[in-house]
Amino acid sequence: MLRIPCIVSIGAGFAAVFAYAAAAQEATTPPVDPPAGAAAQPLSVKPLPGPAADATATTVKPRAPAFADAGPEWVTPGKNPAHTRYSALNQINADNVGNMRAVSTFSTGLSAGHEAAPVVVGSTLYFVTPYPNVVYALDLNQPGFPMKWKFEPTVVAAAQGMACCDIVNRGVVFDNGRIFFNTLDGQTYALNAETGEEIWRRQLADIKQGETMTMAPFVAKDKVIVGNSGGEMGVRGWAQALDVATGETAWKAYSTGPDEEVLIGAEYEPFYDQEKGKDLGVTTWPADMWKTGGGTVWGWISHDPELNLIYYGTSNPGPWNSTVRPGANKYTAGIFARDVDTGQARWFYQMSPHDVSDYDGVNENILVDIEWNGEERKVLAHPDRNGHFYVIDRETGEVLSAKPFHAVNSSHGVDLETGALIYNTDKRPETGKKVTDICPAPPGAKDWQPSAFSHDTGLFYIPHNNLCMDLVETEVGYIAGTPYVGADVWMKPGPGGHRGEFSAWDMAAGAEVWTINERFPVWSGTLATAGNLVFYGTMEGWFRAVNATTGEELWRFRTGSGIIGQPTTWQGPDGKQYVSVLSGVGGWAGAIVSGNIDARDGTAALGFVNAMKDLPDYTTAGGALYVFGLP
Amino acid sequence: MSLACRSWLVAAAVMPLVAGTADARELRVCADPDNMPFSHESGEGFENKVMALVGREMGAEVKFVWAPQWRGFVRKTLRARTCDVIPGIPTGIDRARTTRPYYMSSYAFVTRRDGVPIRSFSDLKKDMAIGVQLIGDDGVNSPPVEELAARGYTSELKGYMAWGRVPDNGAPLEQIMMAVADGTVDVAVVWGPPAGYFATREAVPLDVHPVDGNEKTVVPMTFAIGMGVRRDDEDLAKELDAALVKLAPEIRTLLDSYGLPQPVRKSRAELAP
Numbered sequence: 001m002l003r004i005p006c007i008v009s010i011g012a013g014f015a016a017v018f019a020y021a022a023a024a025q026e027a028t029t030p031p032v033d034p035p036a037g038a039a040a041q042p043l044s045v046k047p048l049p050g051p052a053a054d055a056t057a058t059t060v061k062p063r064a065p066a067f068a069d070a071g072p073e074w075v076t077p078g079k080n081p082a083h084t085r086y087s088a089l090n091q092i093n094a095d096n097v098g099n100m101r102a103v104s105t106f107s108t109g110l111s112a113g114h115e116a117a118p119v120v121v122g123s124t125l126y127f128v129t130p131y132p133n134v135v136y137a138l139d140l141n142q143p144g145f146p147m148k149w150k151f152e153p154t155v156v157a158a159a160q161g162m163a164c165c166d167i168v169n170r171g172v173v174f175d176n177g178r179i180f181f182n183t184l185d186g187q188t189y190a191l192n193a194e195t196g197e198e199i200w201r202r203q204l205a206d207i208k209q210g211e212t213m214t215m216a217p218f219v220a221k222d223k224v225i226v227g228n229s230g231g232e233m234g235v236r237g238w239a240q241a242l243d244v245a246t247g248e249t250a251w252k253a254y255s256t257g258p259d260e261e262v263l264i265g266a267e268y269e270p271f272y273d274q275e276k277g278k279d280l281g282v283t284t285w286p287a288d289m290w291k292t293g294g295g296t297v298w299g300w301i302s303h304d305p306e307l308n309l310i311y312y313g314t315s316n317p318g319p320w321n322s323t324v325r326p327g328a329n330k331y332t333a334g335i336f337a338r339d340v341d342t343g344q345a346r347w348f349y350q351m352s353p354h355d356v357s358d359y360d361g362v363n364e365n366i367l368v369d370i371e372w373n374g375e376e377r378k379v380l381a382h383p384d385r386n387g388h389f390y391v392i393d394r395e396t397g398e399v400l401s402a403k404p405f406h407a408v409n410s411s412h413g414v415d416l417e418t419g420a421l422i423y424n425t426d427k428r429p430e431t432g433k434k435v436t437d438i439c440p441a442p443p444g445a446k447d448w449q450p451s452a453f454s455h456d457t458g459l460f461y462i463p464h465n466n467l468c469m470d471l472v473e474t475e476v477g478y479i480a481g482t483p484y485v486g487a488d489v490w491m492k493p494g495p496g497g498h499r500g501e502f503s504a505w506d507m508a509a510g511a512e513v514w515t516i517n518e519r520f521p522v523w524s525g526t527l528a529t530a531g532n533l534v535f536y537g538t539m540e541g542w543f544r545a546v547n548a549t550t551g552e553e554l555w556r557f558r559t560g561s562g563i564i565g566q567p568t569t570w571q572g573p574d575g576k577q578y579v580s581v582l583s584g585v586g587g588w589a590g591a592i593v594s595g596n597i598d599a600r601d602g603t604a605a606l607g608f609v610n611a612m613k614d615l616p617d618y619t620t621a622g623g624a625l626y627v628f629g630l631p
Numbered sequence: 632m633s634l635a636c637r638s639w640l641v642a643a644a645v646m647p648l649v650a651g652t653a654d655a656r657e658l659r660v661c662a663d664p665d666n667m668p669f670s671h672e673s674g675e676g677f678e679n680k681v682m683a684l685v686g687r688e689m690g691a692e693v694k695f696v697w698a699p700q701w702r703g704f705v706r707k708t709l710r711a712r713t714c715d716v717i718p719g720i721p722t723g724i725d726r727a728r729t730t731r732p733y734y735m736s737s738y739a740f741v742t743r744r745d746g747v748p749i750r751s752f753s754d755l756k757k758d759m760a761i762g763v764q765l766i767g768d769d770g771v772n773s774p775p776v777e778e779l780a781a782r783g784y785t786s787e788l789k790g791y792m793a794w795g796r797v798p799d800n801g802a803p804l805e806q807i808m809m810a811v812a813d814g815t816v817d818v819a820v821v822w823g824p825p826a827g828y829f830a831t832r833e834a835v836p837l838d839v840h841p842v843d844g845n846e847k848t849v850v851p852m853t854f855a856i857g858m859g860v861r862r863d864d865e866d867l868a869k870e871l872d873a874a875l876v877k878l879a880p881e882i883r884t885l886l887d888s889y890g891l892p893q894p895v896r897k898s899r900a901e902l903a904p
Contacts, residue, residue, distance in 0.1 A: 478724060485774060
């Protein structure tokens with residue numbers, strides 16, 4: 001996740017689509033929040049006319065697989081192994097959500113970005129903070145949900161300097177009486193969920209090598225699966241499976257290097273020719289560069305227990321400047337399917353071969369089933385940073401569809417015959433050249449922020465960005481006594497002038513059904529419920545409930561800070577449904593607030609600050625848990 | 632306005648720098664505690680010594696505020712106001728107000744004395760292992776990486792960290808020099824100050840040949856280095872400028888003692904006060 005010293009060109013004629021004068025105006029409009037009670041609407045709700053709307057009427061709805069549990073607890077950030085983030089609870093619904101109110105808040109006392117999901121098991125709510133990664137357990141049996149216990153791990157402070165994009169943590173996971181979480185300095189902990197006592201811990205990543213850990217662990221069968229972060233730092237990416245009881249490593253799979261270390265063997269049957277061949281993790285790189293080639297595993301892991309496969313994406317390749325690493329740079333910026341028990345790869349598909357734009361492949365893979373052209377298919381849905389919504393057969397790795405869900409001009413789409421992303425090759429990266437209006441910008445059409453799938457509407461709800469970028473003239477820089485001249489990235493609003501969108505997506509039609517424009521990137525997770533509701537948060541601090549069918553806003557609440565956390569819903573021990581979310585702006589997008597960065601340095605936070613200059617006018621830092629319920 | 636009065640005003644303007652007692656003026660220096668030959672918490676870096684000279688000249692007590700010179704260094708030090716001057720930064724950098732340069736240097740070819748001498752990019756051969764720094768770290772490449780990539784060298788490159796990693800032995804910027812000495816690479820292209828300093832400190836003697844200023848490259852190889860202050864710290868910048876002019880001969884001697892290679896075919900006049 002880095003800025004781009006190499007240069008990508010824009011497509012012929014694409015510039016005409018943009019209205020940057022309007023975009024600039026929008027970005028500098030003084031902040032005026034609508035008064036409470038007035039039409040405090042998102043910038044606009046756009047029911048999309050034409051093919052999208054028609055298509056929904058005629059296409060087949062995807063269905064949640066049987067293992068996509070929608071029960072009253074919320075044990076893992078993605079809700080279930082299929083990562084649908086859908087709950088069958090419906091006490092809170094489109095009819096009564098207007099009455100919902102805050103019932104409890106809990107401050108973390110921290111100012112970094114809060115990306116984690118509150119997890120609820122029985123009568124306890126668990127969550128983990130950004131660095132220093134304190135885990136809190138709150139007692140849902142007591143009025144006001146007071147603290148039951150807290151656990152403060154020992155985390156090396158120097159890890160903060162290694163994290164590329166704020167010192168975030170994406171959550172804890174519960175399994176069989178244990179709470180698992182990772183620390184920024186590269187440890188995985190198992191705690192006793194009842195008492196908060198440490199059961200085991202492992203030091204897995206080495207901050208001296210630039211490695212950190214920010215992802216939420218995932219439990220599949222008797223294994224907890226974790227991966228590293230730090231693709232910017234010359235790190236070699238890996239995922240490993242630990243024994244839930246002991247923490248012992250069952251398998252470790254690198255994302256680059258020889259087949260033996262990538263765990264590619266007899267079971268590996270990728271769909272496309274370009275993924276076939278011996279030691280591609282070595283041969284698609286200049287000599288030895290795979291050793292620092294990135295491909296870290298910092299996003300989400302899904303699990304199909306029937307196929308006994310897990311799915312996860314790998315990060316962008318390193319080093320950043322693509323000119324020194326000719327080749328496809330396997331196995332970065334793609335998706336692995338692996339056997340849970342052995343870690344052996346079943347297939348791999350590379351969304352962005354030889355990535356030049358920081359398009360990590362780590363976004364969520366939501367597992368659904370669908371009748372596709374008359375044939376029953378088990379698929380995974382993957383909204384990628386490169387701007388395409390991939391529908392991939394999860395048994396074989398075949399791409400069934402890849403439609404853009406955002407303005408894209410860095411590529412011309414995906415050739416479904418070959419699976420190849422067709423890059424816009426009009427102009428290749430050149431040092432010292434100014435290029436404007438490249439879309440999407442490095443955080444991608446969508447970054448880590450996870451989508452939800454409604455088991456009822458059959459739609460995907462995608463929180464995403466609307467950002468493009470300019471690579472401006474080179475200027476002098478300096479790191480550790482080493483001067484250089486680099487292109488600076490300036491991110492800016494995409495077409496329309498808004499920086500974020502929240503979209504309902506029809507997978508079969510490959511089109512939006514409705515979309516809500518937001519002032520800032522929608523950097524929060526998403527929750528869908530049987531109450532025909534979807535929830536998400538904005539970086540200004542609004543927590544919104546919208547009608548899952550129409551996109552109409554039904555309820556909103558202004559939290560104390562911008563929201564980049566993952567909302568969850570659950571049934572309390574009192575039998576009532578609650579909705580919870582962490583507020584606390586930050587992350588890569590919100591670093592201008594959480595890191596108190598000088599807005600005059602538009603290239604800070606790897607170029608993101610330019611697009612977020614006005615965020616401090618809307619919100620301030622500070623983490624807190626909010627729990628909402630009906631009166 | 633009398634000179635005395637003016638001096639007093641300057642002192643008043645830099646009052647935020649003054650901590651503690653009324654007569655002990657403090658000059659807070661933002662520096663990396665482990666970044667030889669530039670700075671070190673032991674005081675042995677040339678920036679430590681240059682700042683001691685500057686402090687003496689300005690009548691200020693020099694206090695080093697240590698922070699690793701990694702991502703966000705300027706933001707976390709100068710802009711966070713934990714310190715007031717960065718002793719070495721390229722002039723013209725956007726992130727700080729820089730003083731006049733007090734030295735210039737170039738990237739340089741480093742080879743073993745018993746090896747094939749390299750004096751220009753065109754002397755390099757495709758069968759050589761070439762050491763470079765900052766290859767993609769923090770999204771940037773050092774100028775030699777850009778040049779070598781433009782000339783089609785990729786597999787030949789071996790990257791060494793300039794930041795972010797704490798080596799088991801040697802200094803962080805020394806890793807690439809050690810690789811030349813032990814034969815891991817045939818040649819390295821290293822920024823002048825560390826190249827000159829470590830060349831005489833490795834197991835075998837190393838030769839340092841600055842990139843010829845007349846050699847055409849895609850990005851500049853020569854940089855002028857001054858001191859950095861906050862953009863609105865105009866008075867401090869002027870005071871530092873005056874001190875640097877006055878101290879130029881002493882600083883020159885000091886830098887020579889650290890083996891700082893001079894740019895080739897660049898006039899020394901550019902450095903003259």
